[in-house]
Every structure is written in C-alpha cells, then in structure tokens.
Amino acid sequence: MNKADSERIAGLLSNAGGSSVDDPAKADIILLNTCSVRDHAEQRIYGKLGELKRYKNNRPGMKIGVCGCMAQKEGEALLSRVPYVDMVVGPDNLHRIPELLLDGGIAVEEGNLPNVLPVQRENDLHAWVTVIRGCNNFCSYCIVPYVRGRERSRPAGVIVDEIKALADDGCREVTLLGQNVNSYGKDITNDCDFADLLARINAIDGIKRIRFATSHPKDMSDRLIRAITDLPKVCEHIHLPVQAGDDDTLRRMGRGYTVADYRWLVDRIRAAIPNITLSTDVIAGFPGESESAFQNTVKLFKSIRYDQAFMFYYSPRTGTRAASLKEQLPLAVRKRRLAELIELQKNITCEINEAAVGKVEEVMIDRDNPSDTESMMGLTRGGKKVVIKEAAPGSRGSVVNVRLNQAYLWGFTGEPVEALCSNR
Numbered sequence: 001m002n003k004a005d006s007e008r009i010a011g012l013l014s015n016a017g018g019s020s021v022d023d024p025a026k027a028d029i030i031l032l033n034t035c036s037v038r039d040h041a042e043q044r045i046y047g048k049l050g051e052l053k054r055y056k057n058n059r060p061g062m063k064i065g066v067c068g069c070m071a072q073k074e075g076e077a078l079l080s081r082v083p084y085v086d087m088v089v090g091p092d093n094l095h096r097i098p099e100l101l102l103d104g105g106i107a108v109e110e111g112n113l114p115n116v117l118p119v120q121r122e123n124d125l126h127a128w129v130t131v132i133r134g135c136n137n138f139c140s141y142c143i144v145p146y147v148r149g150r151e152r153s154r155p156a157g158v159i160v161d162e163i164k165a166l167a168d169d170g171c172r173e174v175t176l177l178g179q180n181v182n183s184y185g186k187d188i189t190n191d192c193d194f195a196d197l198l199a200r201i202n203a204i205d206g207i208k209r210i211r212f213a214t215s216h217p218k219d220m221s222d223r224l225i226r227a228i229t230d231l232p233k234v235c236e237h238i239h240l241p242v243q244a245g246d247d248d249t250l251r252r253m254g255r256g257y258t259v260a261d262y263r264w265l266v267d268r269i270r271a272a273i274p275n276i277t278l279s280t281d282v283i284a285g286f287p288g289e290s291e292s293a294f295q296n297t298v299k300l301f302k303s304i305r306y307d308q309a310f311m312f313y314y315s316p317r318t319g320t321r322a323a324s325l326k327e328q329l330p331l332a333v334r335k336r337r338l339a340e341l342i343e344l345q346k347n348i349t350c351e352i353n354e355a356a357v358g359k360v361e362e363v364m365i366d367r368d369n370p371s372d373t374e375s376m377m378g379l380t381r382g383g384k385k386v387v388i389k390e391a392a393p394g395s396r397g398s399v400v401n402v403r404l405n406q407a408y409l410w411g412f413t414g415e416p417v418e419a420l421c422s423n424r
C-alpha cells in the first residue's frame with residue numbers, strides 16, 4: 001500500500017514540474033511516506049525528521065512533509081512535536097500535496113482519493129493497483145481501520161480501465177492491493193466480487209501476470225481458490241496472514257477463525273493448487289500469550305511450512321483494544337519469541353528453496369541486476385526472486401523458463417532452458 005502511495009506521490013510531484021534528486025541536501029521538497037502499524041516505524045520517522053532538520057536549516061525554503069498512516073494518526077500532534085514540518089497528509093488526501101506545498105498545512109480528512117492520479121512507477125513493467133481501501137475488521141491489535149478508514153471498493157470498471165491503460169503503456173504485471181481484497185465489492189453495487197474482478201483483469205490483452213494481497217483467511221472463498229486455478233494469468237501465490245497459531249490468542253486478536261479453520265483452508269488451497277506459494281504474517285508475544293500458546297504457533301509454522309513469513313513482535317498501538325489489555329508481555333519475552341520464529345522460518349524457507357533446485361520455473365524478467373551487469377532478475381509465478389545468469393540483454397519483459405541452479409534464503413540463481421517463450 002505504501003509503495004503504491006509513494007508512486008502516486010512521485011507522480012503528483014513530477015506532474016507539478018518536480019524531478020527527483022539523489023542527495024537530500026539538494027532537495028527543495030522532502031516527503032516521508034510513513035507507516036503506523038508498529039511503534040518502531042513511527043520512532044524511525046521521528047529520528048529521520050531530526051536528521052532532516054539540518055538540511056532545512058542549510059536550505060531556506062525547503063519544504064518537509066509527512067504523508068501516510070502516521071501523518072493521519074498523529075495529525076496536529078506531529079506539527080507540535082516537529083514544528084519545522086510544513087505539511088501533514090493522510091493517505092486519503094495525497095492528491096492535495098501540490099496545493100499544500102504552497103502554503104503548508106494539514107490534510108487528514110477521511111475520504112476517497114480521486115480515481116485517476118498521476119503515478120510514477122518504479123518499474124515500468126509492474127503496477128500496484130488499489131482495488132479496495134480501508135478495513136472493517138478491527139483486529140484488536142491493529143491501527144489500520146483507524147488511520148485508513150472503513151472499506152471502500154473502487155468500481156470494477158474504473159479498475160479495468162486503469163489496467164487496460166497500464167497494459168497499453170507497456171505494463172505486464174499488476175499487483176491488486178487491499179487490506180483485505182476478499183472483501184472487494186461488498187460495499188458497492190458492483191455485481192462483481194474479487195473472483196469476478198480477477199476474471200475481468202485476466203481478459204485484458206498485454207497483461208501477463210496478476211498478483212494480489214492481502215487475503216484475510218476468514219473471507220477467502222472457494223470461488224477465489226477456483227479463480228486462481230482457472231485464470232492463467234493469476235499467479236500461484238497467496239499471502240494469508242495467520243497472526244497466531246493458538247485459538248485463545250486468535251480469539252483475543254479478534255481474527256474470526258480458529259487454527260482448525262485456517263488449516264482446513266490451507267488444505268483446500270493446496271489440494272486445488274499444489275504448486276501454491278504461501279506466505280504469512282505473524283505476531284509474537286501478543287498480550288496474554290502463554291509460553292504454550294506461543295509453542296502452538298511454532299507447531300503451526302512447522303506443519304504448514306510457509307515459503308515466507310513477515311514476523312514481528314507485538315507493538316501496542318494506542319487506541320486499539322489490545323493496547324489496554326492488562327497482560328502485556330515484557331519486551332524481552334516478545335523479542336525472544338520472535339527470534340525463535342525467525343530462526344525456524346529461515347530454516348524452512350531454505351529447505352523449501354533447496355528442494356526446488358533443478359526444477360524449471362516460469363520467470364518474468366523484470367529488472368537488471370544492480371550488482372552484476374551480466375545477469376538479469378525476475379520473479380517466479382510464486383513470487384520468488386531469481387537471478388538469471390545468461391539472460392539476453394534487452395530481455396526485460398520476457399517470460400522465460402528457467403532451471404533453478406542454486407537456492408538461497410532470498411531466492412535462486414538459474415539459467416534459461418529454452419529460447420524466450422514470450423516477448424513484451
């Protein structure tokens with residue numbers, strides 16, 4: 001979501017006549033796009049703002065802005081704490097950045113971004129496309145519904161037109177974004193749920209691959225699983241945040257499923273899509289999580305064997321229900337549990353990747369390798385990174401069958417096993 005918003009911010013500034021510089025000392029405008037899911041992310045922004053003060057002192061007229069979820073959450077408080085910040089812009093108000101650059105100020109009203117905004121994409125072959133903003137779930141630890149508001153789906157026709165224009169512009173892969181894409185369409189008279197939307201995007205000429213994130217396990221339907229199997233452009237990767245592997249913890253998190261529900265869902269997904277890549281999010285040390293409850297999460301990780309996991313220790317967010325629970329765990333306990341999960345998951349990812357060596361995977365070459373001009377990089381359909389040693393120069397945008405030669409925690413090195421199978 002933040003990457004997509006950053007590309008919009010860059011597009012807005014470029015449209016207003018701006019261009020990027022690689023040295024903050026030379027910038028007339030510095031905008032920080034922020035996250036507020038964890039306290040650590042917020043503290044880093046305050047630290048960064050401290051560093052930026054000297055640039056502003058040396059360059060009178062420089063504007064500093066804070067955008068995104070932390071801007072939304074902190075609002076006026078941010079301006080009081082860091083008075084040299086010129087503007088504070090929440091995620092629903094990014095379109096107001098050019099106007100705020102003139103006079104400064106604060107824009108944190110809840111609403112909808114205009115459907116069409118200029119975007120400066122980091123990779124011309126790939127686009128982030130938001131299909132639904134906000135979240136209605138109010139998991140007890142999560143700040144997102146408070147800073148990004150309730151669910152608002154974008155009309156299917158607008159999304160399809162946007163992706164057709166992207167395809168005409170050379171884009172070959174889209175990632176559809178939403179806090180919970182499985183809720184897509186429920187809030188509007190659209191006659192189109194997320195599975196239908198995938199089918200409509202699958203029919204767009206020029207688009208070769210469709211990815212999406214995130215799927216809430218309680219809302220993942222069999223229709224969506226079927227869409228992944230039936231629609232050739234939809235890639236076999238599901239990000240399915242589990243958050244905990246213990247029923248009592250899940251109940252107190254307000255996740256709306258049990259461990260058995262989650263396992264049953266994974267069984268159905270794997271039966272329908274045997275080559276699926278599964279990734280997840282997990283929180284270690286949620287308030288009141290006993291050692292045995294945590295070990296249930298460890299057990300779940302050992303049995304599901306995710307390809308990848310985004311792991312964090314619990315971070316209390318003021319205003320959420322979990323932050324006021326009495327049984328907050330000491331930081332040392334949360335960190336120790338997190339370290340255990342990270343170590344376990346590293347081994348699992350390495351084992352899964354090792355087992356794939358020798359296999360042939362379809363890779364879309366989408367970028368140069370910054371550390372080696374002799375090779376190119378791309379992703380498998382499951383979303384794993386591959387460095388391709390003998391990719392032809394100018395092969396960006398091609399889809400190639402690649403034999404995986406060597407496995408790493410981050411992905412693979414490999415070589416093409418046939419002439420490029422499909423060009424841009």
Ligand code: SF4
Nearest residue numbers: 135137138139142144
């Ligand atoms: S579904 Fe995700 S974004 Fe929504 S409240 Fe729960 S954790 Fe937060």
